[in-house]
Amino acid sequence: MKIPFYHLDAFTDRQFAGNPSAICPLEEFIDEELMQKIARENNPSETSFIVKRDGYYDARWFTENKELDLSGHGTLSSAYIVFTKLEPELDRVKFKTKSGILEVYKEGDHLAIDLPARPAVRSEMPYELVLALGKLPKHVYRYATRDYMVIYDDEDQILDLDPDFEELLKVQTHGVICTAPGHDVDFVSRYFFPVTGKDEDPVTGSAHCTLAPYWNSVLNKRVMTAKQLSKRGGSLQVEVIGDRIKLMGKVVTYMEGTITV
Numbered sequence: 001m002k003i004p005f006y007h008l009d010a011f012t013d014r015q016f017a018g019n020p021s022a023i024c025p026l027e028e029f030i031d032e033e034l035m036q037k038i039a040r041e042n043n044p045s046e047t048s049f050i051v052k053r054d055g056y057y058d059a060r061w062f063t064e065n066k067e068l069d070l071s072g073h074g075t076l077s078s079a080y081i082v083f084t085k086l087e088p089e090l091d092r093v094k095f096k097t098k099s100g101i102l103e104v105y106k107e108g109d110h111l112a113i114d115l116p117a118r119p120a121v122r123s124e125m126p127y128e129l130v131l132a133l134g135k136l137p138k139h140v141y142r143y144a145t146r147d148y149m150v151i152y153d154d155e156d157q158i159l160d161l162d163p164d165f166e167e168l169l170k171v172q173t174h175g176v177i178c179t180a181p182g183h184d185v186d187f188v189s190r191y192f193f194p195v196t197g198k199d200e201d202p203v204t205g206s207a208h209c210t211l212a213p214y215w216n217s218v219l220n221k222r223v224m225t226a227k228q229l230s231k232r233g234g235s236l237q238v239e240v241i242g243d244r245i246k247l248m249g250k251v252v253t254y255m256e257g258t259i260t261v
Contacts (some may be wrong), residue, residue, distance in 0.1 A: 003259040006081050006110050010073035010236035011203040011249035018234045020044035021077035024259065025086060026051050038259060040064040045201055048074040056094040067089040070099040072205010072247055079104035080251040110248045117243050118143045132167035143210045148173050152180040155176040155188045158229055165194040177207045179257035186224035187215045203234030209245050216240040
């Protein structure tokens with residue numbers, strides 16, 4: 001079996017930055033165990049598998065050890081491949097996913113993605129979380145049982161974070177969003193998720209579904225600029241539209257080829 005393969009960098013305008021993403025267009029979904037093995041072998045943050053249907057694409061996302069319910073950069077990257085390789089006549093595309101229908105469309109030289117808002121609520125501050133992060137936060141929030149969101153006062157505190165990932169694995173959560181006001185953008189963040197097999201995500205679209213509602217309420221701004229302060233780094237523009245979030249970013253190609261299995 002031969003599967004087309006694209007390796008892209010999302011939420012950036014240059015290679016070797018943003019969030020690396022693998023895209024595998026399929027005629028039909030293959031065995032789930034094989035998709036998991038391919039994602040583990042590809043080894044970016046996530047591998048997206050997409051299947052063309054009548055008027056939309058089915059999409060599934062895998063990290064190296066689990067399937068995800070939402071991947072912002074995976075969806076943005078999948079749309080980029082649709083627009084540049086599969087159906088270049090399109091200027092918008094819909095993906096049917098475990099998080100519902102997600103639409104991506106061209107807006108100038110950016111791609112815009114429509115995602116569900118995931119607002120967090122104030123939470124108790126787990127001792128293990130503070131121990132793992134090594135810095136006492138100002139506030140702690142949580143979205144459902146998926147992510148903690150930890151609020152700090154300053155961008156430099158986010159840059160200086162050096163978590164103990166063994167301790168972080170003891171916290172009952174998918175990931176931890178750490179955020180603060182930015183120096184030259186509205187807010188900055190980092191996202192730690194060792195439960196997936198990777199300690200830190202370079203740029204996390206899904207985390208901004210929780211970040212955007214929070215900073216919208218704090219800053220009283222509907223449209224905001226954001227940076228994720230990982231080593232690779234990434235830039236986004238976010239807009240709160242009711243119970244939806246619009247994320248805007250760019251995607252660049254690093255590699256394309258064929259997987260033979």
